[in-house]
Amino acid sequence: MSDIIIKVSRRNSETSFIQEYRLTYQPAKTVFWWLTKIKEEIDSSLAFECSCRSGLCGACGIKLNGHSVLACTTTLKLPQSSPNRTCTIEPLNGFPILRDLIIDWRSITDSLKIKSPWLSQQPNMLNTSIQSKEESAHIHSLAACMMCGICVSECPIISQGHFIEPFIFVKAYRLISDSRINNQQRQQILQNVQPYLAYCIQCGRCGNACPKGISPAAAITCLQQAVNSFQQS
Amino acid sequence: MISFDVLIVGGGGAGMRAALEASKHSNLKVGIISKTSPLRSTTGCTGGGLNAVFNNSDDTDSFEKHAYDTITGGSFLGDQDAIDFFVKHSPDAITELAEFGAPFFLDSSGKISQRQGPGSSAPRTCWTLGHATAHALYDQLLYANVTELSMCNILELVVTDSAVHGVIAYDSLTGKLIPIAAKSIVIATGGYGRVYWSRTTTPLGCTGDGVAVCLNAGIPVKDPEFIQFHPSALVDSGVLISDAPRTEGAYLLNNRNERFMKNYAPEQMEKATRDLVAIAIEKEIEAGRGLGHELNSHVLLDLRHLDKNLLHGGRLSQTDYTAKTFALVDPLQSPLPIRPSCHFTMGGIDIVDYHTCATIIPGVFAAGECACLSIHGANRLGGNALPEVVVFGKVAGAAAALFALTAPQQYDFALDSALQKWQEKFKYISNKKSSIPLPEIRDRLAQTLWHNVGVIRDEQRLNKAIVEIDILQDRYTQTGIADTNHIGNTDFIHYAEIGNMLTIAKALTIGALNRRETRGSHFRSDYCNNDDTSFLKHTIITKEDNRYNISYRPVTMTKYLPVGVEKYV
Ligand SMILES: Cc1cc2nc3c(=O)[nH]c(=O)nc-3n(C[C@H](O)[C@H](O)[C@H](O)COP(=O)(O)OP(=O)(O)OC[C@H]3O[C@@H](n4cnc5c(N)ncnc54)[C@H](O)[C@@H]3O)c2cc1C
Ligand code: SF4
Ligand code: SF4
Numbered sequence: 001m002s003d004i005i006i007k008v009s010r011r012n013s014e015t016s017f018i019q020e021y022r023l024t025y026q027p028a029k030t031v032f033w034w035l036t037k038i039k040e041e042i043d044s045s046l047a048f049e050c051s052c053r054s055g056l057c058g059a060c061g062i063k064l065n066g067h068s069v070l071a072c073t074t075t076l077k078l079p080q081s082s083p084n085r086t087c088t089i090e091p092l093n094g095f096p097i098l099r100d101l102i103i104d105w106r107s108i109t110d111s112l113k114i115k116s117p118w119l120s121q122q123p124n125m126l127n128t129s130i131q132s133k134e135e136s137a138h139i140h141s142l143a144a145c146m147m148c149g150i151c152v153s154e155c156p157i158i159s160q161g162h163f164i165e166p167f168i169f170v171k172a173y174r175l176i177s178d179s180r181i182n183n184q185q186r187q188q189i190l191q192n193v194q195p196y197l198a199y200c201i202q203c204g205r206c207g208n209a210c211p212k213g214i215s216p217a218a219a220i221t222c223l224q225q226a227v228n229s230f231q232q233s
Numbered sequence: 234m235i236s237f238d239v240l241i242v243g244g245g246g247a248g249m250r251a252a253l254e255a256s257k258h259s260n261l262k263v264g265i266i267s268k269t270s271p272l273r274s275t276t277g278c279t280g281g282g283l284n285a286v287f288n289n290s291d292d293t294d295s296f297e298k299h300a301y302d303t304i305t306g307g308s309f310l311g312d313q314d315a316i317d318f319f320v321k322h323s324p325d326a327i328t329e330l331a332e333f334g335a336p337f338f339l340d341s342s343g344k345i346s347q348r349q350g351p352g353s354s355a356p357r358t359c360w361t362l363g364h365a366t367a368h369a370l371y372d373q374l375l376y377a378n379v380t381e382l383s384m385c386n387i388l389e390l391v392v393t394d395s396a397v398h399g400v401i402a403y404d405s406l407t408g409k410l411i412p413i414a415a416k417s418i419v420i421a422t423g424g425y426g427r428v429y430w431s432r433t434t435t436p437l438g439c440t441g442d443g444v445a446v447c448l449n450a451g452i453p454v455k456d457p458e459f460i461q462f463h464p465s466a467l468v469d470s471g472v473l474i475s476d477a478p479r480t481e482g483a484y485l486l487n488n489r490n491e492r493f494m495k496n497y498a499p500e501q502m503e504k505a506t507r508d509l510v511a512i513a514i515e516k517e518i519e520a521g522r523g524l525g526h527e528l529n530s531h532v533l534l535d536l537r538h539l540d541k542n543l544l545h546g547g548r549l550s551q552t553d554y555t556a557k558t559f560a561l562v563d564p565l566q567s568p569l570p571i572r573p574s575c576h577f578t579m580g581g582i583d584i585v586d587y588h589t590c591a592t593i594i595p596g597v598f599a600a601g602e603c604a605c606l607s608i609h610g611a612n613r614l615g616g617n618a619l620p621e622v623v624v625f626g627k628v629a630g631a632a633a634a635l636f637a638l639t640a641p642q643q644y645d646f647a648l649d650s651a652l653q654k655w656q657e658k659f660k661y662i663s664n665k666k667s668s669i670p671l672p673e674i675r676d677r678l679a680q681t682l683w684h685n686v687g688v689i690r691d692e693q694r695l696n697k698a699i700v701e702i703d704i705l706q707d708r709y710t711q712t713g714i715a716d717t718n719h720i721g722n723t724d725f726i727h728y729a730e731i732g733n734m735l736t737i738a739k740a741l742t743i744g745a746l747n748r749r750e751t752r753g754s755h756f757r758s759d760y761c762n763n764d765d766t767s768f769l770k771h772t773i774i775t776k777e778d779n780r781y782n783i784s785y786r787p788v789t790m791t792k793y794l795p796v797g798v799e800k801y802v
């Protein structure tokens with residue numbers, strides 16, 4: 001069996017650097033499996049996050065060779081094209097890093113509180129009056145978002161500082177699509193996201209990478225249409 | 234020093250619901266700490282089924298039926314007053330989740346659609362997305378007046394003379410060991426399925442930390458020997474394969490290509506109950522008719538003869554995805570390597586009053602999978618855990634708030650000295666070279682438990698496990714950690730987790746050894762029947778230093794008497 005070199009970006013409070021680990025390649029193993037192997041057999045100080053290890057919870061987003069993916073569902077293929085059989089693993093873009101590959105979700109929570117546009121609404125805004133099956137299916141497809149942050153990492157606009165996390169638009173669209181909220185609430189949500197909509201360049205990278213097949217870009221388009229029709233009426 | 238009136242430990246469904254309830258008192262300072270972000274808790278990756286009587290699909294369903302199914306599913310070990318309370322509060326708790334934004338699957342009239350689950354006498358399970366319970370509660374948490382500290386781990390519950398002072402925690406973000414003072418505390422840290430490490434369907438963090446810190450603080454654990462084993466998880470990764478393929482007609486095959494269920498349940502075959510299928514698979518493996526070795530031993534789940542449309546977009550799409558993603562197997566081409574895995578832990582922190590979720594220490598409450606009320610008794614019905622989590626999370630949050638309103642502010646030498654002890658410990662272990670790697674202790678523990686305190690148990694194996702756990706506990710004291718960084722030290726977190734798992738493993742084994750009967754998930758091949766005369770009672774285990782004491786408490790039976798001898802394998 002041939003060797004593989006896995007370059008992992010490391011970061012602690014003092015420094016950041018790239019560390020190379022050389023391992024014997026095995027087929028059909030996930031990135032999570034490789035990270036665990038490194039941690040348990042070579043270097044226990046490597047820090048990464050995984051929880052469900054079954055593609056459900058969204059904890060394990062990383063960048064593999066530049067692409068944002070879930071570590072637990074992505075198989076590490078032997079990089080044939082690369083002459084020295086190297087692959088790179090980095091933390092997601094667009095988030096504060098706690099250590100190595102771990103994102104600081106606590107700060108994200110704080111920023112969600114500030115940025116989340118619909119949070120100025122009262123809780124319990126969804127009363128349980130009945131809803132059609134079709135509408136419910138539409139909402140399910142958006143509620144599938146597990147807030148893994150992969151769309152954030154892929155978005156080229158985020159780093160400019162005035163945009164908000166693409167998954168926030170998915171949530172906003174999910175809410176305005178819900179027949180159980182009233183027009184005033186709907187308008188409030190739209191007002192809150194509206195200032196950000198125009199920054200999106202509709203490159204579609206968010207949706208292409210989303211492990212749940214959701215398109216934040218499409219959500220943004222629909223929100224824009226809803227804003228327009230509200231303004232007309 | 235950080236201090237709260239009410240501190241919630243654990244950000245799963247139980248913890249978040251408790252925090253929301255406590256925060257309704259605007260004059261109370263409420264905090265919630267959790268090892269990972271609340272979205273990544275077990276509640277963030279479930280199957281999404283919740284049981285409640287709504288009569289949406291069946292007018293004849295009733296609280297009595299839900300209660301009776303829960304009681305019989307738990308082989309009469311559940312406390313009937315608590316179960317009665319649970320089933321009556323479950324519908325409101327689910328309605329509330331829907332109001333919080335959890336999208337339930339609806340029927341053609343737009344009401345929550347209800348399906349019949351295994352062990353239920355009526356269509357009662359409401360389905361939402363697997364992560365929706367956690368996300369709905371999290372959205373509310375963002376509104377609420379609660380300080381959320383994720384990536385913060387409890388290490389010790391500080392109690393002196395039956396008075397709670399607070400906790401010692403490791404804050405991964407700042408890299409500090411911190412004392413957190415609190416007037417009342419809700420422990421909601423989830424189950425301990427990870428004691429079987431690779432042989433569990435539960436997330437990596439289910440190491441029973443809360444149960445262990447409570448045991449160490451003098452709070453007993455109840456019924457720890459009751460572990461639910463799901464018959465089918467992928468052998469390598471422990472990722473769950475649901476009952477659906479067996480329900481749809483998949484075969485179970487041994488290494489002779491035989492449908493071995495014919496020897497265990499000739500009529501029901503693969504559709505037999507989870508317990509029976511799990512026992513059958515383990516018996517095949519023990520008889521040398523499995524494939525693979527050691528923890529990788531397995532049998533095959535064969536779906537090749539099933540209708541392609543079931544897998545491609547039909548009822549088995551999730552199985553198809555799981556097989557292809559995690560076993561890299563196309564289930565229409567080759568059979569899946571599966572083995573039973575620990576799925577849920579019925580035992581937990583001993584709750585002495587289900588109206589408040591109180592433990593024996595005033596001011597310490599517990600809810601969710603870490604707690605044992607007991608609702609599930611000797612085995613849990615699918616779809617009963619999530620409603621339990623929200624129903625009793627709310628109860629515990631309300632009671633903890635009430636307690637905090639009248640409790641005096643204590644100050645706190647106990648916390649200082651506990652903190653100092655942990656600081657010294659951190660220094661000591663980070664300067665120490667391990668004679669044995671930590672993961673090896675964990676894996677040996679898992680192996681010991683799987684072989685001796687797993688699906689099939691007997692006196693000899695259980696005694697062997699006690700000896701091995703003692704050896705591992707001793708080895709553990711000789712280990713250290715290699716990561717000397719303070720921030721994000723996952724090595725240290727895992728060190729603490731392994732210590733906790735060893736603590737629980739011993740209690741679990743002692744409980745299993747002393748329960749000389751078979752009941753629910755606890756299968757003793759040397760005592761094949763239930764023995765109501767001697768064992769229709771809760772195991773209560775306490776720990777003082779390193780001594781474990783076992784005693785028993787009667788089951789509360791209000792309406793239903795046990796049916797007598799139940800038939801096991
Ligand atoms: C694959 C799977 C599918 C399931 N499907 C269903 C289903 O369909 N229906 C159903 O009813 N039940 C189901 N269950 C069971 C159910 O999901 C769990 O019992 C329930 O989610 C437990 O919730 P909890 O709040 O008690 O704990 P958890 O959700 O596990 O949360 C525990 C919290 O405590 C934190 N924590 C742990 N240790 C520490 C520490 N040391 N310090 C600080 N915080 C800590 C964790 O980070 C987490 O936030 C399923 C379980 C699994 C594994
Ligand atoms: S939209 Fe997709 S990529 Fe973005 S957070 Fe949600 S699940 Fe992840
Ligand atoms: S489509 Fe818009 S939101 Fe999506 S990645 Fe491109 S710029 Fe970002």
Ligand code: FES
Nearest residue numbers: 051053058060072
């Ligand atoms: S660990 Fe949960 S999605 Fe990967």
